[in-house]
Amino acid sequence: MSEAALLSNAAAEPKTLVEGAYQRLRRDIIEGVHAPGEKLRVEHLKDQYDVGAGTLREALLLLVTDALVVTQGQRGFRVAPISIADFEDITRTRVLLETEALRQSITLGGDDWEASVVAAFHRLSRAEEKLADHDPGTTEEWEKRNRAFHEALISASPSRWIRHFQNILYQQSERYRRISPFRQPIERDIHAEHQALFDATLARDTTRATSILTEHILRTLDAVKRMPTDFFTGKKKL
Amino acid sequence: MSEAALLSNAAAEPKTLVEGAYQRLRRDIIEGVHAPGEKLRVEHLKDQYDVGAGTLREALLLLVTDALVVTQGQRGFRVAPISIADFEDITRTRVLLETEALRQSITLGGDDWEASVVAAFHRLSRAEEKLADHDPGTTEEWEKRNRAFHEALISASPSRWIRHFQNILYQQSERYRRISPFRQPIERDIHAEHQALFDATLARDTTRATSILTEHILRTLDAVKRMPTDFFTGKKKL
DNA sequence: TCAAGCATTTTTCTCGAGATTTGATTAAGC
DNA sequence: GCTTAATCAAATCTCGAGAAAAATGCTTGA
Known part of the structure; x- marks a missing residue:
């Protein structure tokens, strides 16, 4: 390895x-x-x-x-077991790390970084179009491109450690999102959010970009919190 | 495990x-x-x-x-190899995580937390007294109590993930501090810093406490940066 | 009927030996 | 003389079997 x-x-x-x-x-x-x-x-x-x-x-x-x-x-x-508290922790810690990394990226990122963000956003947009048409089996692809987009955003951060931790947390939250009861159709709003995030980032508007990113990440938290709480305690096989 | x-x-x-x-x-x-x-x-x-x-x-x-x-x-x-850039990354990321955790601790910590901070600070102070007397072999003990103090400060943070990452980073920085050329006598100033950090924390002065903590952690960075740069490239056995 | 203790069975943990791959040394060719 | 190729040694990776521990079920007694 x-x-x-x-x-x-x-x-x-x-x-x-x-x-x-x-x-x-x-x-x-x-x-x-x-x-x-x-x-x-x-x-x-x-x-x-x-x-x-x-x-x-x-x-x-x-x-x-x-x-x-x-x-x-x-x-x-x-x-590893799951719990609402854990997912909330994962999400909030992600916000902390990812906003900091985005801040650094916007400050330090050069032309290459901008180009990679543009490219990743383009790929993601295409996947979201296909998703809106209800093509089956595209969720997998969207998942990969969504991750790639988020990674591109922070790829200009010089901190390998932040990116390392961010990877672990993203992986964790991906599991939560994929577990059946959380699984929700990717809505049209998501694309608007990505667009706004993309615009603010390229405009080098740090405050606005981090703010949108925060809201964007926290949104997934609401969906989980609306779940019946007994789901977590109920089906654990011991 | x-x-x-x-x-x-x-x-x-x-x-x-x-x-x-x-x-x-x-x-x-x-x-x-x-x-x-x-x-x-x-x-x-x-x-x-x-x-x-x-x-x-x-x-x-x-x-x-x-x-x-x-x-x-x-x-x-x-x-794992070492480098100045890596240590700087470790240190800055530690600041990010540890200040956030301290912020949460000060906000949420109860009497038990305060008690554990008081106890850990007391133990550390005693170790620092002995250290000032140049007792041999106490460095080991100081190292443990220093870590315990830092852990106590953030122990009221509800975020297991932040504490997890903080542990990894603390471990990393401990290695850097212990590797011979960085090894520097623990100065009297350190105690004053700990005292100030302790006071601000118990006074629930978030701004001051996080500010002191930041300076405290960043201080170790200066020592390393003063090192001859060729140390890192020189003795790597390949 | 229930609880406690014992024996069995399952599962994990540990070890040493065989198969592959890497790196180093030597020899051949240009 | 320098590069390239082939051979050889060393280290890694992989596997299945034996030892230790935990979980299960059963018997015995109150």
Whole structure:
């Protein structure tokens, strides 16, 4: 695993079996294939992912890094549980880090940065058009481009650590968004928000850009808070 | 490894060999026993730490979590390299997170929190007195109490994620401080700073407390920046 | 009927050996 | 003399089996 993989979880070519299993497992957890709180038995999963027991253990250990898997003492591995409080924490911390990174980007970003933002926004807009037409299977693509757009915005920040932490948190919030009850159709408003964010950023209006970004991120919080609270306590398999 | 271990790296009783090796390795890296950039050969280390090869691999993988060890492709493990830019990044990000956490603590902290801050400050003060008398071997103890004080200050923050990230960064900066050329005698001024920080916090003066904390953290940065720049490029063993 | 203690079964954790890949040394060719 | 290729050694990655621990079910007794 390269430093890039360490600091960004980028989807590089898996050069080792551990990496491969790690990436597939991570995707499956984020997409909800493995439910929150679910026990992850090495014996079962090693067949499912076609690797040895030791290799799978190492992959699970790497997922502990991302806080997508928890492990305690001698009692094996488990998909990280979810809670409203946790999602609120993730969201607010994301705001703190991402606004700071955006501030730095706007201050320091050059032509290359602007170009990458323009490009990412363009790609995202196209995906949102297709989404409005209710094309099936485009959600996956939108998800990737949305992330790419957010990453482009802060890519001129010189702080590798902020970007590293931001990646972890984005991953976390993506899992929350994808878990069924939260899953909501991507509305038309989202595009307007992205447009406003894009405009303010390119205009180098730091105050306005960070303000929009804050609202944008916090919006996802409302949807979750409207969920029935017993969802979290109800279906945990112990 | 418990959730506590995941989110705080707390020095809990090592319930498993992997954990034990992980903790000892981490301490040795932070203390500079394994120099930055040094290659970590599994075959050598497994004897040194009295565990099997697979077990040591898992411990190293956990250290990748903390960004104390890096690994690329099929080329094994290596102690994370150091650089001035990295330390500056660590320090500034620490300021961002720690001031926010302190802000939250001051706003939300109750009597229990105040009590823990008072207690931690008292312990730290005693350690600083002993340090002024040039007692040998007290640096270790001061290091622990200093960390405990900083943790107590932000312990009333409800954000587990901020505290988690703060832990990682504190660990990182501790390594930088301990690596020989940076190693500087703990001066008397430090105590005055801690005192001021303590006073402002208990007075619930958010603005003043965060301001002092910022200066306090940034101070360590100056010392490093005064170092000869070729230190970083010079002794890297490749 | 319920609780407590014991035995069984499952699962995790640990280890050493085999298969691949990387890096280094040496030799050949231009 | 310098670059390129091939051979060899070292280290990493991978796997399955054995030891330790935890979870489960069953029997026994009140």
